[in-house]
Amino acid sequence: MPELGRAALIVxxxxxxxxxxxxxxxxxxxxxxxxxSAENAILSSFAAAxxxxxxxxxxxLRHDFSFTYVWQHTSRALPDAYVVSxxxxxxxxxxxxxxxxxxxxxxxxxLLARRSARSLLDxxxxxxxxxxxxxxxxxxxxxxxxxxxxxxxxxxGLNPSLQNPYMLAHPPMLYLGFVGLxxxxxxxxxxxxxxxxxxxxxxxxxxxxxxxxxFLGFGQxxxxxxxxxxxxxxxxxxxxxxxxxxLMPWLAATAFLHSVMIQEKRGMLKIWNVVLVIGAFAxxxxxxxxxxxxxxxxxxxFTESSIGPWFLGFIAFVLAASLALVVSRLPLLRSKTRLExxxxxxxxxxxxxxxxxxxxxxxxxxxxxxxxxxxxRGEPIxxxxxxxxxxxKAFGLPLLVLMGIGPLIAWRRASLRxxxxxxxxxxxxxxxxxxxxxxxxxxxxxxxxxxxxxxxxVLASIALEFVRGTRARHALSGGSWxxxxxxxxxxxxxxxxxxxxxxxxxxxxxxxIGSSAYDTTREQRLRAGETMAVGxxxxxxxxxxxxxxxxxLELRAVxxxxxxxxxxxxxxxxxxxxFAEQQVSNEAAIRSDRANGxxxxxxxxxxxxxxxxxxxxxxxxxxxxxLAGLVFLAGSLIALWPxxxxxxxxxxxxxxxxxxxxx
Amino acid sequence: xxxxxxxAVLAAAVVVFVAIPFLRAxxxxxxxxxxxxxxxxxxxxxxxxxxxxxxEFDHRTGKITDEDYRAxxxxxxxxxxxxxxxxxxxSKGTPQARAEQRxxxxxxxxxxxxx
Numbered sequence: 001m002p003e004l005g006r007a008a009l010i011v012x013x014x015x016x017x018x019x020x021x022x023x024x025x026x027x028x029x030x031x032x033x034x035x036x037s038a039e040n041a042i043l044s045s046f047a048a049a050x051x052x053x054x055x056x057x058x059x060x061l062r063h064d065f066s067f068t069y070v071w072q073h074t075s076r077a078l079p080d081a082y083v084v085s086x087x088x089x090x091x092x093x094x095x096x097x098x099x100x101x102x103x104x105x106x107x108x109x110x111l112l113a114r115r116s117a118r119s120l121l122d123x124x125x126x127x128x129x130x131x132x133x134x135x136x137x138x139x140x141x142x143x144x145x146x147x148x149x150x151x152x153x154x155x156x157g158l159n160p161s162l163q164n165p166y167m168l169a170h171p172p173m174l175y176l177g178f179v180g181l182x183x184x185x186x187x188x189x190x191x192x193x194x195x196x197x198x199x200x201x202x203x204x205x206x207x208x209x210x211x212x213x214x215f216l217g218f219g220q221x222x223x224x225x226x227x228x229x230x231x232x233x234x235x236x237x238x239x240x241x242x243x244x245x246x247l248m249p250w251l252a253a254t255a256f257l258h259s260v261m262i263q264e265k266r267g268m269l270k271i272w273n274v275v276l277v278i279g280a281f282a283x284x285x286x287x288x289x290x291x292x293x294x295x296x297x298x299x300x301x302f303t304e305s306s307i308g309p310w311f312l313g314f315i316a317f318v319l320a321a322s323l324a325l326v327v328s329r330l331p332l333l334r335s336k337t338r339l340e341x342x343x344x345x346x347x348x349x350x351x352x353x354x355x356x357x358x359x360x361x362x363x364x365x366x367x368x369x370x371x372x373x374x375x376x377r378g379e380p381i382x383x384x385x386x387x388x389x390x391x392x393k394a395f396g397l398p399l400l401v402l403m404g405i406g407p408l409i410a411w412r413r414a415s416l417r418x419x420x421x422x423x424x425x426x427x428x429x430x431x432x433x434x435x436x437x438x439x440x441x442x443x444x445x446x447x448x449x450x451x452x453x454x455x456x457x458v459l460a461s462i463a464l465e466f467v468r469g470t471r472a473r474h475a476l477s478g479g480s481w482x483x484x485x486x487x488x489x490x491x492x493x494x495x496x497x498x499x500x501x502x503x504x505x506x507x508x509x510x511x512x513i514g515s516s517a518y519d520t521t522r523e524q525r526l527r528a529g530e531t532m533a534v535g536x537x538x539x540x541x542x543x544x545x546x547x548x549x550x551x552x553l554e555l556r557a558v559x560x561x562x563x564x565x566x567x568x569x570x571x572x573x574x575x576x577x578x579f580a581e582q583q584v585s586n587e588a589a590i591r592s593d594r595a596n597g598x599x600x601x602x603x604x605x606x607x608x609x610x611x612x613x614x615x616x617x618x619x620x621x622x623x624x625x626x627l628a629g630l631v632f633l634a635g636s637l638i639a640l641w642p643x644x645x646x647x648x649x650x651x652x653x654x655x656x657x658x659x660x661x662x663x
Numbered sequence: 664x665x666x667x668x669x670x671a672v673l674a675a676a677v678v679v680f681v682a683i684p685f686l687r688a689x690x691x692x693x694x695x696x697x698x699x700x701x702x703x704x705x706x707x708x709x710x711x712x713x714x715x716x717x718x719e720f721d722h723r724t725g726k727i728t729d730e731d732y733r734a735x736x737x738x739x740x741x742x743x744x745x746x747x748x749x750x751x752x753x754s755k756g757t758p759q760a761r762a763e764q765r766x767x768x769x770x771x772x773x774x775x776x777x778x
Contacts, residue, residue, distance in 0.1 A: 265717075412735060649709065
């Protein structure tokens with residue numbers, strides 16, 4: 001079996017080398033047969049990566065410990081679902097997943113572009129193949145998942161923190177996001193190398209960026225929920241470098257998705273957009289480097305390996321080559337139009353971009369600084385949450401306000417009279433909300449109060465957009481109000497899908513503010529029968545139980561919960577002692593109140609047969625964070641859903657009669 | 664042994680697939696795509712028309728006052744007419760052409776006449 005896996009990876013590497021060379025020669029000499037052959041090599045590389053992945057998955061499921069990777073990351077006691085997740089639980093497997101997704105996305109991109117952007121593909125294919133080449137080389141020569149050994153009787157097991165259902169979805173989602181950003185990069189580079197002055201690459205990459213951005217965003221929320229329920233410290237985002245690694249490319253892609261609209265509507269910001277696409281891809285590579293190089297010490301980066309220098313070299317090459325290409329194509333990228341007024345839709349998009357990029361660079365500095373200080377001084381200087389939280393407020397609150405302002409301002413310029421009329425309602429709602437919250441006692445956190453007032457402003461402006469748009473659509477076409485709303489959204493899915501995503505961000509902000517600015521925490525040692533009170537709850541510790549599961553010994557403190565004299569149930573926080581891994585994990589107990597979105601979160605810091613040291617957190621509105629994930633997904637799907645009218649328009653513009661016939 | 668056979672089959676299959684373009688008797692058909700200058704002109708044309716439609720809708724929704732609308736619409740119409748001349752009229756019968764015609768009818772002017 002390992003020979004087949006190795007052979008498949010070598011075939012994949014060979015195909016990538018061929019696609020780079022043949023594709024480049026084909027594009028340069030306009031020899032279509034060579035170009036098509038290179039594209040076929042990319043399609044075939046997916047088949048090769050798939051064979052290699054099937055070999056590894058089979059070895060994992062068969063507990064074939066003659067594979068070093070299987071021995072290092074699984075055990076016989078590990079439940080089957082987590083045996084599957086061990087595929088991406090270690091460095092070599094996760095690199096193979098990268099390659100599988102990369103070749104899969106590349107194959108889909110090639111097939112789609114053959115129909116609608118044929119001429120762009122000539123130079124895009126070699127760029128895609130270059131990235132495939134790098135990852136297949138790593139897997140063949142540096143970090144092979146098919147290394148073998150004399151088979152031991154059992155494996156070392158999987159990191160207990162990774163033994164959670166969320167780990168089945170969170171890493172693949174992030175990887176789909178990371179890898180997805182390769183496609184926009186390749187098309188942008190392909191267009192630049194081919195000296196294309198038109199914006200076909202923007203049309204192609206916009207949708208791919210949206211796909212990658214959706215996966216990355218939703219993957220991060222899944223990761224946050226995993227941290228919340230599994231890691232057991234009471235939070236969901238700790239500014240861990242690995243969490244930041246996923247956030248940075250997402251912020252860069254968010255900036256691109258906004259600024260690309262200015263390019264489409266006004267023909268501006270072409271250089272900026274190309275730089276954002278390059279930045280997002282480089283940050284995705286940097287994120288993988290952080291996660292998999294072992295340069296950081298966190299639960300995510302539990303492996304150390306020799307891939308780090310290769311990754312750094314590749315990131316440096318990508319940045320140097322792509323930025324040199326941008327500089328050499330500056331005359332092509334210069335805009336003919338200028339910003340007409342600092343008070344216009346495009347200006348708010350520009351401000352939004354500056355804030356997003358500034359926030360992204362701030363996080364990058366926070367991640368890089370400890371690494372740089374360790375490299376230069378020998379010991380790292382840690383950048384903690386206060387640094388990030390400061391900049392989250394400094395950049396996040398203005399971004400929140402801009403989300404409410406942007407949709408209400410007209411393109412080109414807006415007069416003061418028009419602004420006054422447009423903003424009267426949202427400002428009134430925001431003011432009324434702020435005063436009401438003040439009266440209800442929200443003054444305990446000034447940033448929280450400001451944040452909630454801004455949230456009310458944004459929600460009011462989004463609601464106003466839907467109401468006005470539906471009214472206008474109803475006046476135009478008659479029919480029912482629901483039909484008018486459906487028509488409104490259906491005719492401009494990107495815009496109204498975007499507003500739904502904005503609503504998700506507001507929900508996220510409400511949840512984050514509620515659970516961080518207005519939470520309550522208390523710690524207390526309890527003996528059997530003793531009670532503690534916190535945030536309106538009364539908790540009584542009864543006893544400690546011990547159960548033997550397949551792969552761990554489970555100790556649980558039994559705690560009765562009451563509120564206002566009413567028994568709400570029993571909660572069981574505790575610890576798991578994993579046999580194979582020889583590790584102990586915190587198993588938090590969480591009770592969610594669906595009526596008000598509040599969580600009661602119990603952690604058994606220390607546990608004995610008749611005593612427990614409990615940490616209790618009451619987190620108001622935290623469930624809105626998870627609800628935001630669903631709304632985010634809904635908004636992204638609306639924006640992503642194909643629009644036949646737009647496809648016809650693009651087909652006419654780019655002269656693809658066959659595509660027009662199919663649309 | 665079976666692994667080596669499978670590996671050889673995989674290698675042979677991809678070689679054949681990669682070689683298919685060279686095995687065809689006829690070279691691949693050239694693309695039917697307009698010249699780059701025409702593409703850029705078509706993009707300008709679409710952009711101008713989209714801006715006009717957006718302005719019209721923003722005016723209907725009350726986002727733009729009558730004064731602002733009057734100040735913005737004339738330059739946009741002139742530009743749209745110019746880009747229609749540069750980028751060429753839209754093919755008759757295409758959805759975009761129909762949408763354009765409806766737009767000019769609704770806004771009380773004629774794209775063809777302006778042009």
